Amino acid sequence: xxxxxxxxxxxxxxxxxxxxxxxxxxxxxxxxxxxxxxxxxxxxxxxxxxxxxxxxxxxxxxxxxxxxxxxxxxxxxxxxxxxxxx
Numbered sequence: 001x002x003x004x005x006x007x008x009x010x011x012x013x014x015x016x017x018x019x020x021x022x023x024x025x026x027x028x029x030x031x032x033x034x035x036x037x038x039x040x041x042x043x044x045x046x047x048x049x050x051x052x053x054x055x056x057x058x059x060x061x062x063x064x065x066x067x068x069x070x071x072x073x074x075x076x077x078x079x080x081x082x083x084x085x086x
Contacts, residue, residue: 038069 043053044066051057
């Protein structure tokens with residue numbers, strides 16, 4: 001193997017790593033944005049029921065919505081973390 005072909009392989013490997021890292025970072029950002037939007041929607045839904053944040057009714061409403069979300073969202077069997085699909 002010549003030095004130039006080795007350098008090319010190293011450069012391609014580095015580019016591949018950067019692309020994969022960028023994809024992972026974007027997935028995390030998308031998941032965070034989705035979680036924020038879901039929290040805002042849940043807050044609005046519970047407030048529309050006439051309960052105020054911090055009250056027992058509000059906490060129960062949010063807990064019920066969290067349970068509903070968890071029931072329909074697949075989880076990683078090894079970590080218990082939610083699996084986000086696009």
